[in-house]
Amino acid sequence: EVQLVESGGGLVQPGGSLRLSCAASGFTFSSYWMHWVRQAPGKGLVWVSRIESDGRTTYVDSVKGRFTISRDNAKSTVYLQMNSLRAEDTAVYYCARAGVGLSAFDIWGQGTMVTVSS
Amino acid sequence: DIQMTQSPSSLSASVGDRVTITCRASQSIGSSLSWYQQKPGKAPELLIYTASSLQSGVPSRFSGSGSGTDFTLTISSLQPEDFAVYCCLQTYSLPYTFGQGTDLEIK
Numbered sequence: 001e002v003q004l005v006e007s008g009g010g011l012v013q014p015g016g017s018l019r020l021s022c023a024a025s026g027f028t029f030s031s032y033w034m035h036w037v038r039q040a041p042g043k044g045l046v047w048v049s050r051i052e053s054d055g056r057t058t059y060v061d062s063v064k065g066r067f068t069i070s071r072d073n074a075k076s077t078v079y080l081q082m083n084s085l086r087a088e089d090t091a092v093y094y095c096a097r098a099g100v101g102l103s104a105f106d107i108w109g110q111g112t113m114v115t116v117s118s
Numbered sequence: 119d120i121q122m123t124q125s126p127s128s129l130s131a132s133v134g135d136r137v138t139i140t141c142r143a144s145q146s147i148g149s150s151l152s153w154y155q156q157k158p159g160k161a162p163e164l165l166i167y168t169a170s171s172l173q174s175g176v177p178s179r180f181s182g183s184g185s186g187t188d189f190t191l192t193i194s195s196l197q198p199e200d201f202a203v204y205c206c207l208q209t210y211s212l213p214y215t216f217g218q219g220t221d222l223e224i225k
Contacts, residue, residue: 005191035214045154045162045205047214060213094161103209104167111161 002026009112020080022095029076031096036089083118124217130225139191147210153191156203
């Protein structure tokens, strides 16, 4: 079964750090671009970051310099290292697979909640 | 950044109704538009990609159309399981941007 499973969310104080993981299974992970998308409580979806198959990365402006996306193809896992966290980073974080040739996110994880609060 | 304006923001409809949701891009995005359904507490699910292609396993009552700046998602005959939030996503240029969502409720 093709699936993505996120972990690593939790409660963190402002200024703190957290690393999210997204473990993939059921497909050739190294061939796919992977994304992180977040959703603040009661709000819409916001694209956060992308990592291409060759490791090139892109970020939304609001997280540049604070978040780092990476991947370990041997472990079929994508990560999101989040530093200098702010209250406005509070959200459910989803990892998603970019379907080849689809220009869309065809597989999503279940999400992991990140709460930034003192 | 490309802005995606989705309308309506909410919609009340009945089982069997035909409904249409619209996304307008602030500039041309070709056909780089996808539609997602999200139910409470769940991850989004892909319905339509490249504006009009039906994702495998998605019922044929869902359809998409449009190109350039104006796009529509149509559900031909609403079923009880279709009441959810729908949103669009442009993947034409970075940063990718979503519409704000349409909450489809039971009348």
